[in-house]
Amino acid sequence: MSIVVTGATGRLGRHVVRQLLEKVPADQVTAVVRNRDKAADLAGLGVRLAVADYNSPETFDTLFATGDRVLLISGNEFAKGRVRQHTVVIEAAKKAGVALLAYTSAPSSLTAALADDHRATEEVLVGSGVPYTLLRNGWYHENYTEQLAPVLEHGAVVQAAGEGRISAASRADYAAAAVAVLTGEGHENTAYELGGDEAWSFAEYAAELSRQTGREIAYNPVSVEDYAAFLTRAGVPEPMPGILAGVEAGIEKGELVVSTGDLSRLAGRPTTPLAEAVAVALKG
Numbered sequence: 001m002s003i004v005v006t007g008a009t010g011r012l013g014r015h016v017v018r019q020l021l022e023k024v025p026a027d028q029v030t031a032v033v034r035n036r037d038k039a040a041d042l043a044g045l046g047v048r049l050a051v052a053d054y055n056s057p058e059t060f061d062t063l064f065a066t067g068d069r070v071l072l073i074s075g076n077e078f079a080k081g082r083v084r085q086h087t088v089v090i091e092a093a094k095k096a097g098v099a100l101l102a103y104t105s106a107p108s109s110l111t112a113a114l115a116d117d118h119r120a121t122e123e124v125l126v127g128s129g130v131p132y133t134l135l136r137n138g139w140y141h142e143n144y145t146e147q148l149a150p151v152l153e154h155g156a157v158v159q160a161a162g163e164g165r166i167s168a169a170s171r172a173d174y175a176a177a178a179v180a181v182l183t184g185e186g187h188e189n190t191a192y193e194l195g196g197d198e199a200w201s202f203a204e205y206a207a208e209l210s211r212q213t214g215r216e217i218a219y220n221p222v223s224v225e226d227y228a229a230f231l232t233r234a235g236v237p238e239p240m241p242g243i244l245a246g247v248e249a250g251i252e253k254g255e256l257v258v259s260t261g262d263l264s265r266l267a268g269r270p271t272t273p274l275a276e277a278v279a280v281a282l283k284g
Helices: 011-020 036-043 082-096 114-128 148-154 171-183 200-212 224-234 239-251 262-267 274-283
Strands: 003-005 029-034 048-051 069-072 100-105 131-137 156-159 190-194 220-221
Touching: 011 029, 011 036, 011 171, 029 036, 029 069, 029 224, 029 274, 036 048, 069 082, 082 100, 082 262, 100 114, 114 131, 114 171, 114 239, 131 148, 131 171, 148 156, 148 190, 148 200, 156 200, 190 262, 200 220, 220 224, 224 239
Parallel strands: 003 029, 003 069, 029 048, 069 100, 100 131, 131 190, 156 220
Antiparallel strands: none
């Protein structure tokens, strides 16, 4: 039996692998990667590497074994058909007879187009008969704190979310929840709505940046259309400007406020507050 993590060289995947090693021996962890050369750090931790690609179904044919626990981290290749990619993994897991497949989805409250692939993948997974856990991850602090350079350069947070709030948490928080499911018991055929303990608005985000930098950082709300155009001008490739703008509209409606407490309960600790996430980002 192995705990198998797909997308292991991604930002979330690396957190998951490292946190798994705090709970189980390295020889029980398999990191699924597309490029072995980019996974040298993971190999150095002693975990097994398996090379596979969502776009090449045959690479998953013998990857899983009976009794494995699998984390399917959702792909980010929007133009290549994420549901089809995810289905490749689900079908291989079913054929192998895995004990559990956990999938990183999106909050059920999110109606933006970003959630469409997640809802469709959930349908495939639930209908497959494979024991599943739906990890409906909310937004990451890092979606914003990793993009601080232009904010600090121009002294402005530019978003299209109005006064909407976000129950964001750190990637490490969401990874801790995944690890709890992969190493624990009683999570089969369950959906968890995951979000940070304290929701924040972009006005509060700008205020926190101002406080920690000693500079005046304003929040400049714009329309969804202007935000999409802003992202396009910034070089964000299609179709992401429209997708991200749609999420902004959802934030304004309160669709990324998650108040279940599931994330901190699974992680076994409070989630990372915004102030801490900002401090980490500013330290570089």
